[in-house]
Amino acid sequence: MEQTESIGYLPINNINVYYEFYPNQTSDKTFVLLHGFLSSTFTFRHLISLLKKEYQVLSVDLPPFGKSAKCNQYVYSYKNLAQTVIKLTESFGLKKMTFIGHSMGGQIVLNILHMMPELADKAILLCSSAYLKRSKLPLILTSYIPYFHLFVKYWFARTGVKKNLQDALYNHSIINDEMINGYLQPFLEDDIFVALTRMIRHREGDLPAEVLQQIKTPCLLLWGDHDNSMPLKVGEKLNKDLVNSELIVLKETGHALPEERPNEVYEYIKNFLGNFQMAAD
Template sequence: METKTQPLLTPAYRKRIGELDLYYEDYPHRNPDAQVLILIHGFLSSTISFRKLIPHLAEDYHVVAIDLPGFGKSEKSKTFTYSLASYGKLVLSFIKEMGWRDVILIGHSMGGQVALHASRQDGKLISKLVLLGCCGYIKRARSTMICCSYLPFFSWGLKRWVLKKDLRNNLSGVLHNIDLVTEDMIKEYRAQFLEDGFFDSLIRLLRHREGDLKPFELNTIVHPILLIHGNDDKVIPLTTGKRLHSDLKNSRLIVYKDAGHLIMEEKPLDLARDIKQFISSEKEALQTSV
């Protein structure tokens, strides 16, 4: 029988990291020495995408979810460089500011690439990675598109185009089970589109985002990595997950049946189970080696 976990109250905080105002949600465990998990959302998303997964992980771990700059409730900075490398550096700065070590990063989609960048930049602060529907091998935007982003009213046109789109259809496209799309879900995911500066930040991300990590760069990552992918992911196809598994030498790949890209909405219990098993098995392996 499927067990239900009671929803948690959202403990929302803001922290100044350098010149940035970062929004995060902190779910501490009753054990002060509990493993810290940091959740990193994907493109066009925010901490809201982990809403179903957090209660299950918080049973055993100290869980923290962050909004990357430009998304959710974090600052829409006009000076921040919106690149994957900068996002990775910011995550590491946040970890250092909080005084944590041996953190586990859990990244969804673009957030997976951010986690990989953080891993390469300072592996000492991180113990392992969990990548959910991780994107990969995406190239930088074409120079013509980047040039167009400087045209007058480009931001206005982007905002008008996005807000005219049917969000119900968009959410249905990232799920296998479209019955999960409700009016409340649409309202929650749409909220950040109405934030001041959101579309200007998207344009800066278009300009600044470098291509995803190349195979030879992925080969250098030594952290244990759990890859979880939906077999019906229409945004980041399973072939990408399999290729990442091949290029990330210390990785394991789990494929979920009847799951799309927004895997946290569809399979929170399965995710929590597999993440917990991954963490515990790694600890057991370490203890055995010692």
């Protein structure tokens, strides 16, 4: 039975997850896209338009971000987010996928590779989060104060979407109203800040080096040389800890690779697939 393009919600792991699924009848290769912190599927819009011409694509709004539900019962840990993605791919009957993770999404990908390595044939990590510790105990305890989510909202309003984009991008000239509004939209309701408060409590630290060293999946690491959020030294350390990885550095590029360099990222992904397939033949 042919699958058709679908955009919507599925109840997965006790929460409604927003997804965009673009089947491709001419390819059996599936990409699963996972965005970063304070982001959504929106960040991949340029890359999706390139990938879906040749491959099958599933892009996910990781709870509580984007259009996915914000739920007081959901556990916003990386392990649970990884399990939610795994269950979503199972609902589509997907097997042997290539995962693409940007920033925090890269850490979710690494959790999936650790938990269920058989799901992935390879992975692409774009300025992946790595080696971050859990929130300090005083912050976790403070998060239980009533209305703490209003402090989170105040912090977000003070930094602002435009300032966050300027920090994430090397080339500020590409910032426009469409981009600002696309990132701002999910933060116009208070429930996101309640969920972010829960994430402060639930988020465990990133995978330690000894776990990363057990991951055997071939990984392509793409990094911007002007990444202020996840500096290049993080990518270099990750490249050493992942036993089957390759690191490529993009010049004059910041943290938001899918925004700044979608065409180059796409070409590197295609080359990575081609080299991998030649090695397997």
